[in-house]
Amino acid sequence: MKLFIGNKNYSSWSMRPWVLMKETGIDFEEVKLRFDGFEAGSRFKVELARVSPAGCVPVLLDGDLAVWDSLAIVEYLAETFPDVRLWPRRTERRALARSICAEMHSGFRALRNHCPLNIDASMPEIGARELAEQPEVRADLDRIVAIWSERLDDDGGPFLFGAFSAADAYFAPVVSRIHTYALPVPSRLRTYVDAVLATRSVGEWFAAARTEKDFVQFEEPYRTGANG
Secondary structure, three states: OEEEEOOOOOOHHHHHHHHHHHHHOOOOEEEEOOOOOOOOOOHHHHHHHOOOOOOOOOEEEEOOEEEEOHHHHHHHHHHHOHHHOOOOOOHHHHHHHHHHHHHHHHOOHHHHHHOOOOOOOOOHHHHHHHHHHOHHHHHHHHHHHHHHHHHHHHHOOOEOEEEOOHHHHHHHHHHHHHHHHOOOOOHHHHHHHHHHHOOHHHHHHHHHHHHHOOOOHHHOOOOOOOOO
16 A cells, blocks of 8 residues: 655645554555645646546555545545454444544634644744634634543543544644644643654654655745744
């Protein structure tokens, strides 16, 4: 299998299946395509068009089969590796896990737009400003806190459904945003944030993101250079 991803510092969608596969031991070859632009003639789009008609990362290539969209990739992996248990074992818990992943997949647009993934940066002042000036960002964060609180209360942690699952991989970029922008969460949820940050897969992704040293201006609404 090959997993096509974008820049690790910026690509939250790429991060989800990469972290899930690494954390659960599913073997794959990483193919990283640099974000040089998203117009039709950019090298990123041209190279990606060879494997996916959608023109977006991530893409999982398994032989001649290309699977695009992060949720589709997770479901394909769950069917291909049923013994790995990417979803919770019990039916009702799987339904809940899929529900919160789907909500993340289609929602939280204010958080995405105002606090984009940027692992190499530390911008607590931006986080404070966006929370104060953008009520939609506050609403998104409140909803995330509610999801995490309910799941951790029901299952006792350290992850959303006890053991690490696709749900945690899906929220790993949110954990990164909380880290980058110092977004406040209740102290009891810091344990979850710290547990996700401490996983081998997230640690490897963070380390690689920080060594990219690839400042992409159109992905940087708040910084003019890598140091500020």
